Ligand SMILES: NC(=O)C1=CN([C@@H]2O[C@H](COP(=O)(O)OP(=O)(O)OC[C@H]3O[C@@H](n4cnc5c(N)ncnc54)[C@H](OP(=O)(O)O)[C@@H]3O)[C@@H](O)[C@H]2O)C=CC1
């Protein structure tokens with residue numbers, strides 16, 4: 447039986463997920479979509495062979511087995527509540543929202559009492575499998591260094607507040623470092639992966655953001671140290687054609703997670 451997916455957010459990630467379902471790459475039906483941006487939503491619907499319904503959030507949750515949030519950190523509380531209070535599953539892409547401890551606790555408790563599951567894909571980073579295993583023992587340090595082209599960081603609240611001209615840098619430059627809970631507010635569309643790392647680590651990962659004027663890819667380097675030893679992973683991500691802030695791998699990871707949810711045999715930690 448195909449699972450019924452409700453999609454909130456029809457941008458770069460949402461489009462890839464919907465296309466994968468439409469192609470039959472996931473044993474699922476796209477039951478319904480919702481987006482505040484009618485242009486993105488209509489473009490997605492037009493491109494699909496099997497057209498989803500357009501409904502408001504509550505009805506979308508009602509029609510779905512799993513609700514996929516691929517919208518924004520601000521959307522997470524409402525979307526999670528709509529899904530979990532009905533005992534539906536949810537996949538969260540705007541993971542930065544979960545650095546709000548109170549919200550994270552509320553989501554965990556709703557999931558526990560309703561039986562709805564919460565899926566958080568690895569997104570645009572590599573190495574979460576090893577970090578998950580390592581976190582069973584003691585972890586001492588997790589550091590994420592994200593190196594991005596100027597276009598990918600433009601409009602971030604930190605950049606706007608500091609009145610930074612990202613085009614003025616001539617060489618790779620560290621423009622920010624701090625704990626993940628602060629970084630996800632300073633760069634909400636750039637380092638959701640820092641929240642994913644932190645939730646696995648059990649405390650704030652340290653985040654470093656580098657702007658590289660010559661970069662054509664989004665690079666994420668993760669260094670973790672603990673009882674297990676030392677782990678270093680690096681991924682050079684092709685940006686999504688629809689949103690330069692978002693790496694294509696993030697969308698693929700959402701599709702892989704959705705596919706995993708439908709399988710009886712699951713590979714990897
Ligand atoms: N976990 C990870 O590894 C990664 C996570 N992300 C995050 O995933 C999310 C989706 O990314 P992406 O597809 O690239 O984003 P896009 O901006 O391309 O698409 C998001 C869509 O959702 C809409 N939207 C935003 N907020 C709401 C809301 N409250 N209610 C309804 N619709 C809303 C947007 O509308 P509008 O155009 O009006 O804003 C837009 O159409 C983002 O939060 C992004 O930061 C991205 C990359 C990696």
Ligand SMILES: O=C([O-])CC(=O)C(=O)O
Nearest residue numbers: 570636637638639692693
């Ligand atoms: O896609 C990426 O490279 C990472 C990203 O935007 C995020 O984590 O928010």
